[in-house]
Amino acid sequence: MTTPRVKPEKIRCDACPVLCFIAEGRSGACDRYANHGGDLVRLDALTIIEGSDAKLVPFLADKRHPQDWDGNIVQQNRPFVTAVGAGTTYPDYKPAPFIVSQQVEDVDMVTVVTEGIFSYCGVKVKIDTDRHIGHERDVVRVNGEPIGHVMTSEYGSKMLSLGGVEHLTGGTKKEGRVTCDALLRLCNRDAVEMTIGEEEHQTSLVVQAGKAPIINGIEERLMRVGCGSAAIGMFAKQWFAHVDDVVVVDDHITGVLSEHQAGKMLDVPPTGIRVKGRRSTPGRYFQVAEPGTGWGGTNIEDPLVILDDFKPDVAWPGQRLMMISTTGEQYAYFVLDEDLVPQPAEMPDALEVSANRVSENCEPSVCSVLFMGGAGGSLRAGVTENPVRLTKSVKDSLTYVSCGGAQAYVWPGGGITVMVDVLDMPTNSFGYVPTPALVAPIEFTMRISDYGTLGGYTEEIRPVTEIISDQTRKVSQGESQPDPNARSNYRWNKGAKD
Numbered sequence: 253m254t255t256p257r258v259k260p261e262k263i264r265c266d267a268c269p270v271l272c273f274i275a276e277g278r279s280g281a282c283d284r285y286a287n288h289g290g291d292l293v294r295l296d297a298l299t300i301i302e303g304s305d306a307k308l309v310p311f312l313a314d315k316r317h318p319q320d321w322d323g324n325i326v327q328q329n330r331p332f333v334t335a336v337g338a339g340t341t342y343p344d345y346k347p348a349p350f351i352v353s354q355q356v357e358d359v360d361m362v363t364v365v366t367e368g369i370f371s372y373c374g375v376k377v378k379i380d381t382d383r384h385i386g387h388e389r390d391v392v393r394v395n396g397e398p399i400g401h402v403m404t405s406e407y408g409s410k411m412l413s414l415g416g417v418e419h420l421t422g423g424t425k426k427e428g429r430v431t432c433d434a435l436l437r438l439c440n441r442d443a444v445e446m447t448i449g450e451e452e453h454q455t456s457l458v459v460q461a462g463k464a465p466i467i468n469g470i471e472e473r474l475m476r477v478g479c480g481s482a483a484i485g486m487f488a489k490q491w492f493a494h495v496d497d498v499v500v501v502d503d504h505i506t507g508v509l510s511e512h513q514a515g516k517m518l519d520v521p522p523t524g525i526r527v528k529g530r531r532s533t534p535g536r537y538f539q540v541a542e543p544g545t546g547w548g549g550t551n552i553e554d555p556l557v558i559l560d561d562f563k564p565d566v567a568w569p570g571q572r573l574m575m576i577s578t579t580g581e582q583y584a585y586f587v588l589d590e591d592l593v594p595q596p597a598e599m600p601d602a603l604e605v606s607a608n609r610v611s612e613n614c615e616p617s618v619c620s621v622l623f624m625g626g627a628g629g630s631l632r633a634g635v636t637e638n639p640v641r642l643t644k645s646v647k648d649s650l651t652y653v654s655c656g657g658a659q660a661y662v663w664p665g666g667g668i669t670v671m672v673d674v675l676d677m678p679t680n681s682f683g684y685v686p687t688p689a690l691v692a693p694i695e696f697t698m699r700i701s702d703y704g705t706l707g708g709y710t711e712e713i714r715p716v717t718e719i720i721s722d723q724t725r726k727v728s729q730g731e732s733q734p735d736p737n738a739r740s741n742y743r744w745n746k747g748a749k750d
Contacts, residue, residue, distance in 0.1 A: 392414060
């Protein structure tokens with residue numbers, strides 16, 4: 253007689269709206285929760301920041317290096333429990349997974365820790381480059397799906413707005429999945445390849461936080477020193493004694509030394525130069541060429557194409573002209589012949605030094621990825637039964653908001669809309685749920701007395717000594733990051749009324 257096969261019992265995960273049924277030894281759709289012996293367990297370890305110079309150690313205890321954990325985190329360092337690996341409050345009515353207390357400089361503090369499920373979230377990407385990546389409002393695509401758009405350019409940088417609820421849930425199912433995956437990889441510091449614009453003017457782009465962008469297969473090196481006009485002002489004194497005129501080629505504002513106020517102050521005489529484009533104030537020209545990946549973010553490879561004939565009653569044979577891009581990566585030297593036509597010539601050493609000086613003053617080209625999300629229902633309800641009080645407490649600087657222990661900028665206006673640099677957060681801080689939405693850590697730190705005032709779950713408070721174990725992941729505090737418990741973060745330290 254055969255024994256009937258018993259199907260393994262599944263448990264239901266309620267950590268997100270998907271509500272997976274998970275079999276023994278398997279994980280859910282998000283790869284964050286698993287069925288371990290009939291218990292629902294969080295697969296990533298809770299991350300704790302040490303206020304010391306300790307190195308990053310593994311998620312779980314490493315038997316090869318038992319010295320990594322000796323219990324000293326409690327006795328010698330001030331720990332901060334982050335929400336990385338903490339779990340969620342879904343379906344909203346539950347208190348946050350960890351509500352942790354400790355005494356800091358004779359003040360009883362509490363940190364409420366939760367991983368938020370962010371449907372309303374995205375990233376802002378700052379790309380330090382002069383290269384043209386697309387026109388403002390051009391669509392950004394990954395795997396053919398729209399995930400965002402090009403925003404207004406900033407000084408020496410291109411800006412992208414990616415994600416948002418319109419792409420996560422407002423488009424097709426595939427668009428939502430692709431958007432969520434791209435955001436997750438960007439926030440976890442992985443490289444994402446994307447295309448910008450339509451076929452007739454399409455740019456390929458690889459973005460990775462903390463790395464140089466790769467534009468049309470070429471890795472960028474430098475961010476421009478400034479616009480063409482600014483470069484004239486910065487380096488005019490180093491140029492005027494060695495050359496008769498200088499043109500700094502720039503997609504936005506091309507500068508001309510002899511016409512610029514800096515040149516006038518140095519008594520640089522007129523040279524009869526004529527620059528194509530729209531003249532602004534003296535020595536400043538707009539729209540000298542189309543945007544592109546050539547000189548100064550234009551589409552030109554030969555700088556002379558932006559010049560018209562020199563004025564014959566002003567220019568003279570033998571006149572010396574230097575042309576240079578805003579990064580100093582392209583430069584050329586010309587001498588006018590008898591017909592007042594610029595002819596290539598060998599550049600003097602002094603001008604070679606100045607060209608290198610321009611490049612030296614350019615910062616490295618790099619991509620910055622900032623996560624942005626709105627802390628709504630499940631986040632605030634996990635802190636207090638009266639969520640609006642948490643919002644008011646944040647606005648009143650009684651509650652400090654951090655993400656993975658990193659300082660978060662809280663936007664003005666209604667709600668709790670936060671923005672944080674992913675490089676300031678611990679590695680692998682982000683997860684996802686296939687609704688689709690990102691899962692991101694957020695912490696609210698305040699005095700215990702203030703927590704009681706806003707109607708917090710004071711009965712759920714646990715001392716930090718009960719939270720830390722050899723199963724927690726420990727990371728060192730970022731050098732640029734403030735301590736969330738520091739008095740300087742709070743209004744009550746500044747003498748204001750509570």
